[in-house]
Amino acid sequence: MSQYSRSLGIEKLVAVFNSTTATYKFYWLISIVELVEKGQMEIPLTHLYARMISNSWFTINYFHVSFGKADQLQELVKQILQLEPHLSMHSSKEEITQALESSPNKSTHSLLKHLGRNVPHWFLSSWFPKQPQKEIIVRSQSFEQDCLYALCQVRISINPIWLDFLKQNAKLIKDFCYWNLSLYLQARNPNVPDIPNKLIKDAARNGLSQQTNLYWKLVFQELGSIDCIYTGKRLSFENRNYSIDHFVPYSFVSHDLIWNLYPIDKSENSRKSNYLPNIKTHFDAFYQLQNQAFEIVKVQSPQNRFLEDYLPISPSLNSLPKDALLNTLQPLITIANNNGFQFYQAV
Numbered sequence: 001m002s003q004y005s006r007s008l009g010i011e012k013l014v015a016v017f018n019s020t021t022a023t024y025k026f027y028w029l030i031s032i033v034e035l036v037e038k039g040q041m042e043i044p045l046t047h048l049y050a051r052m053i054s055n056s057w058f059t060i061n062y063f064h065v066s067f068g069k070a071d072q073l074q075e076l077v078k079q080i081l082q083l084e085p086h087l088s089m090h091s092s093k094e095e096i097t098q099a100l101e102s103s104p105n106k107s108t109h110s111l112l113k114h115l116g117r118n119v120p121h122w123f124l125s126s127w128f129p130k131q132p133q134k135e136i137i138v139r140s141q142s143f144e145q146d147c148l149y150a151l152c153q154v155r156i157s158i159n160p161i162w163l164d165f166l167k168q169n170a171k172l173i174k175d176f177c178y179w180n181l182s183l184y185l186q187a188r189n190p191n192v193p194d195i196p197n198k199l200i201k202d203a204a205r206n207g208l209s210q211q212t213n214l215y216w217k218l219v220f221q222e223l224g225s226i227d228c229i230y231t232g233k234r235l236s237f238e239n240r241n242y243s244i245d246h247f248v249p250y251s252f253v254s255h256d257l258i259w260n261l262y263p264i265d266k267s268e269n270s271r272k273s274n275y276l277p278n279i280k281t282h283f284d285a286f287y288q289l290q291n292q293a294f295e296i297v298k299v300q301s302p303q304n305r306f307l308e309d310y311l312p313i314s315p316s317l318n319s320l321p322k323d324a325l326l327n328t329l330q331p332l333i334t335i336a337n338n339n340g341f342q343f344y345q346a347v
Contacts, residue, residue: 008165009146015126017180022071024119026181027052032149032156033173036166041158045120047101048156049112052119053077054096058201059185061089062251062274064340065198068188076111083108093201120151191335194254208244211261215306216244219293220263222300228265229285230272230346235263242266247286248329249274252336258309259325262289268346275344276333282346283329287322294320 016025031051035043052073059065060077067074081087083105087096100112121136127147128136141150149156158166166173182196189195220226220237228235228242235242245264246253251274253260264272277286297304298317307317313324337343 008162010165012126012145013148016123018126020180020184022073023056023067023181023184024052024071024073024115025123026177026184027055027073028119028123030055030174030177032158033166033170036158036163037170041160041163042155043158044155045116046109046112046154047097048120049115050097050100052115053080053100053112054093057081057091057093057096058089059198062201063198063254064252064336065185065192065195066189066339067185072114076114079111080108083111120156124148124151189339191331192252192339197254206256208256208261211256211258211306212244214301215258215297215304216261216263216293218300218304219296222296223292226263226289228268229262229282229289230268231265233265233268235265243269245269245272247277248332248336249276249341252339252341253332258306259290259313259328262286272344272346274341276336276341278343279326279330279333283326287325290325291320291322 016029020026028048031048032043034051035047053076056067056073056077060067060074061081080100081089084099084103087099091099100108103109121133121140124136124140124147125131127145128139131139137151139145140147141152143150143159143161146161147159148162149158178196178199182199185199186192186195192198217237220235225234225236226242227233233241242263243266244261246256247260247262250256277283294307294310297307301307310317310320313328314320
């Protein structure tokens with residue numbers, strides 16, 4: 001990158017993030033780089049706005065990470081989720097981008113255009129410091145100061161001198177954006193776990209087959225069956241009428257540690273989705289099941305690697321104290337609820 005640093009003035013691109021008070025700069029640059037990777041130099045603004053929404057969609061709607069009170073992108077994403085009924089929190093990035101670019105909904109297009117009020121020209125402010133919007137737009141159109149792009153009425157045109165740099169360093173630039181974005185969001189979500197892994201939707205979640213076959217199978221074999229803590233329905237390993245669920249939703253904790261997992265009636269698991277359990281209603285039954293499982297596996301498989309998941313709760317692994325598990329779960333549920341996760345109402 002040093003050869004580019006001398007000829008392009010990379011420090012001006014880096015300086016864009018010196019005083020960041022909202023997330024739009026990160027998502028704007030990520031979207032530009034993604035489209036340049038696809039071979040585009042003349043990029044419609046609506047395509048960039050759609051990508052900003054789709055790139056932030058999962059973080060906002062699924063993980064409920066807060067972008068801060070002043071962040072307009074977060075509010076736009078939430079509003080668009082309501083305006084586009086065929087989209088859901090689980091929609092893929094491609095589905096969201098295509099749907100927004102072709103949406104017939106005028107309200108959706110109005111929200112997308114709202115991003116154009118400040119995002120495109122203020123991003124160029126490090127090339128044109130202390131200049132008003134109109135001045136930045138006019139000067140960018142002749143690529144003054146070797147700025148990254150020219151801003152036109154309905155598109156941006158990538159400055160040709162930046163093209164090779166953007167293509168050859170696309171991954172590095174995106175990683176730089178996501179790293180700084182994770183620092184920005186972690187400061188606004190100090191108690192939310194695993195922010196870096198909540199910025200991009202995984203192509204596929206890790207399965208729970210090992211937790212099922214190496215841990216919960218032993219419990220099923222010892223007990224014969226397990227009662228669902230929500231429905232009371234008898235669950236059988238042979239009948240496969242259960243799912244392994246996260247007590248506190250995966251979309252908040254972002255891990256598969258065994259102390260947060262338990263068998264649940266398959267149909268109830270679908271209804272519970274990423275809702276929060278009610279501690280007053282469901283913790284006692286959850287603890288009883290967890291404690292039984294812990295004692296069974298500890299005796300039958302003392303070297304079982306999943307027992308290590310309990311170390312933060314029970315450092316000696318001699319027992320599973322009820323208060324220790326409650327004190328682990330309660331703060332997570334409280335913080336998750338504060339961040340927008342709703343409580344589950346069992347039927």
